[in-house]
Amino acid sequence: MSLIVQKFGGTSVADPEKIRAAARRAIRAQKQGHRVVMVVSAMGKQTDELLRLASAVSDKPPAREMDMLLSTGEQTSVALVAMAIDDLGAKAVSLTGGQFGMKTDNSYSKARIRSIDTGRIEKHLDEGHIVVAAGFQGIDDDLNITTLGRGGSDTTAVALAAVLGADACEINTDVDGVYTTDPRLLPEARRVDVISYDEMLELASLGAGVMHSRSIEFAKKFGVPIHVRSSFSDRDGTMIVAQPESESSPVSGAALTKDEARITVLGVPDVPGISQTVFSAIAEKKVAVDMVVQNIGVEGKADVSFTVPGDELELTLSALDSIMEKIGATGLTHDADVSKVSVVGLGMASQKSVAARMFRALGDAGVNIHMITTSEIKISALVPRDQAATALRAVHEAFELHERPADAKTWAAIQADSSREADVDDVVARLQNDALEALTLTGISIVEGQARVTLDGVPDQVGVAADMFEEIGRAGIFVDMIIQGYDGVDGSTSVSFTIHDNDLDAGLKVAKSICEAHSMRDVRGAAGITKLSVSGIGLRSHTQVGTVLFEQLADAKINVEMIATSELQVNVVIDSKRGDDAKKCLQAAFADALG
Ligand SMILES: Nc1ncnc2c1ncn2[C@@H]1O[C@H](COP(=O)(O)OP(=O)(O)O)[C@@H](O)[C@H]1O
Ligand SMILES: N[C@@H](CC(=O)OP(=O)(O)O)C(=O)O
Numbered sequence: 328m329s330l331i332v333q334k335f336g337g338t339s340v341a342d343p344e345k346i347r348a349a350a351r352r353a354i355r356a357q358k359q360g361h362r363v364v365m366v367v368s369a370m371g372k373q374t375d376e377l378l379r380l381a382s383a384v385s386d387k388p389p390a391r392e393m394d395m396l397l398s399t400g401e402q403t404s405v406a407l408v409a410m411a412i413d414d415l416g417a418k419a420v421s422l423t424g425g426q427f428g429m430k431t432d433n434s435y436s437k438a439r440i441r442s443i444d445t446g447r448i449e450k451h452l453d454e455g456h457i458v459v460a461a462g463f464q465g466i467d468d469d470l471n472i473t474t475l476g477r478g479g480s481d482t483t484a485v486a487l488a489a490v491l492g493a494d495a496c497e498i499n500t501d502v503d504g505v506y507t508t509d510p511r512l513l514p515e516a517r518r519v520d521v522i523s524y525d526e527m528l529e530l531a532s533l534g535a536g537v538m539h540s541r542s543i544e545f546a547k548k549f550g551v552p553i554h555v556r557s558s559f560s561d562r563d564g565t566m567i568v569a570q571p572e573s574e575s576s577p578v579s580g581a582a583l584t585k586d587e588a589r590i591t592v593l594g595v596p597d598v599p600g601i602s603q604t605v606f607s608a609i610a611e612k613k614v615a616v617d618m619v620v621q622n623i624g625v626e627g628k629a630d631v632s633f634t635v636p637g638d639e640l641e642l643t644l645s646a647l648d649s650i651m652e653k654i655g656a657t658g659l660t661h662d663a664d665v666s667k668v669s670v671v672g673l674g675m676a677s678q679k680s681v682a683a684r685m686f687r688a689l690g691d692a693g694v695n696i697h698m699i700t701t702s703e704i705k706i707s708a709l710v711p712r713d714q715a716a717t718a719l720r721a722v723h724e725a726f727e728l729h730e731r732p733a734d735a736k737t738w739a740a741i742q743a744d745s746s747r748e749a750d751v752d753d754v755v756a757r758l759q760n761d762a763l764e765a766l767t768l769t770g771i772s773i774v775e776g777q778a779r780v781t782l783d784g785v786p787d788q789v790g791v792a793a794d795m796f797e798e799i800g801r802a803g804i805f806v807d808m809i810i811q812g813y814d815g816v817d818g819s820t821s822v823s824f825t826i827h828d829n830d831l832d833a834g835l836k837v838a839k840s841i842c843e844a845h846s847m848r849d850v851r852g853a854a855g856i857t858k859l860s861v862s863g864i865g866l867r868s869h870t871q872v873g874t875v876l877f878e879q880l881a882d883a884k885i886n887v888e889m890i891a892t893s894e895l896q897v898n899v900v901i902d903s904k905r906g907d908d909a910k911k912c913l914q915a916a917f918a919d920a921l922g
């Protein structure tokens with residue numbers, strides 16, 4: 328008999344009528360012959376309400392008590408859903424995380440799942456019950472209640488689907504699928520039939536609130552297909568699976584993180600380990616750093632720019648205050664009115680000039696780009712916050728995201744094409760692991776034969792990035808990593824990009840002509856650099872990957888020239904002479920996670 332996990336988010340159980348509708352949907356699935364496990368979130372905005380209550384009582388609520396409090400939201404909703412099912416004439420049992428065997432570590436408010444004991448759920452299913460499981464919560468070894476972090480019910484649902492070997496994991500929500508961008512922000516967004524795990528993982532971590540990024544890490548690791556659909560209609564929604572919808576589209580989605588803040592630490596001594604001190608100080612405050620750009624040093628000094636969530640700017644500045652003198656930095660600037668617009672697509676890894684197309688769209692819309700970071704399947708640009716909506720619309724239009732790609736496939740077509748021979752033994756082995764959410768690395772690799780070109784004194788003006796990368800594209804040069812950050816002189820920026828070693832002369836020639844045309848300060852190039860990549864699943868949420876990587880390289884006195892991070896890879900550019908040393912020391916440091 329098939330088993331289905333149905334998750335209902337807060338918006339889908341916001342009032343008694345919606346609770347009864349969710350109950351009816353589960354009963355219908357049971358009547359169709361499925362064993363049904365529901366995963367339910369707190370009603371409506373209940374979690375926010377509980378957070379407000381806590382802050383009204385205490386300025387610094389203890390983390391343990393906070394989780395005790397927040398978990399009550401889900402305890403209320405599972406009981407109400409089970410009552411509604413009972414009232415509609417079917418059998419149901421509600422279970423808290425602790426009751427259904429959700430074991431986590433003890434990091435309150437962001438606990439990671441260790442194991443799930445399925446015995447009790449299976450017993451209730453065997454008795455003909457619909458099991459109504461509380462999302463977002465678990466217990467640690469000492470039976471303390473923990474929560475998984477905001478939006479964590481998606482992770483509960485996908486984890487349960489994995490350990491129960493469910494045939495389907497439905498995410499029932501207030502939108503009828505995954506769109507090319509948040510349809511609340513852009514009505515012309517298109518609902519996609521299929522999206523790949525990797526694309527959804529990036530989009531979720533870049534602001535697409537429809538799914539919690541950790542749930543996608545889980546789905547990818549255990550091969551759980553997810554069906555995102557509307558709680559209020561029977562129409563099929565979007566399948567999140569291994570394959571993308573289209574093989575040819577460079578970009579499949581766009582996302583906006585509205586409230587970002589940019590910080591630049593100026594005049595940092597360009598020696599191994601200094602950025603590490605900066606980021607450790609911030610990590611101690613539990614602030615997640617994004618869009619890290621370290622300019623290529625001039626006269627032994629570099630500028631380090633990065634973004635943090637807007638509401639964590641003050642905390643970050645206070646963390647930096649304490650280390651400025653120690654690291655010998657000369658100053659600090661920040662901008663609290665910026666937003667990050669990003670495009671994501673598996674196809675961009677193999678196509679030329681995708682970045683130039685994005686920059687041109689922003690330039691034509693009159694949007695100035697302050698910072699740029701790229702990785703294999705995403706490009707992010709930091710823009711003024713008052714232009715965020717214009718920026719999102721411009722990139723959405725430039726990549727024709729409102730139109731279905733000609734080669735777009737439905738889930739049925741993808742299934743028919745692939746043999747779907749899942750490696751069952753492999754999945755079972757991974758599920759027996761006692762740390763379901765543990766870090767999973769898939770490899771550490773180096774790409775040699777790379778070169779870097781850096782332009783200094785790039786004016787912080789509309790259209791400059793587009794002009795630059797279009798010209799480089801016209802010269803037939805394939806650009807891999809691109810970073811742009813502040814260079815500390817007159818508010819101008821510095822842009823670095825990596826290309827193939829063979830293209831260095833041509834790249835420098837184009838860069839010089841761009842430099843002259845735009846009155847930039849300088850062009851520099853370096854041959855003999857290596858890209859070192861650590862690949863895995865969910866590397867941004869496992870923040871220790873970045874920390875360990877930088878610590879190891881600093882200890883080995885290897886200087887990091889460029890950094891690019893994504894959910895799938897942490898990439899650094901280093902001197903080729905140290906490539907093998909770097910690979911070896913990281914292989915040793917990550918031996919456990921590499922399995
Ligand atoms: N790319 C996207 N596709 C669909 N919805 C998105 C996307 N990005 C953001 N969203 C937003 O996510 C919302 C659903 O998430 P959420 O409100 O957390 O639902 P739930 O309460 O069911 O967990 C949608 O209403 C939509 O505005
Ligand atoms: N109630 C929790 C967990 C959750 O996942 O909620 P939702 O499914 O409504 O996003 C929260 O608000 O964070």
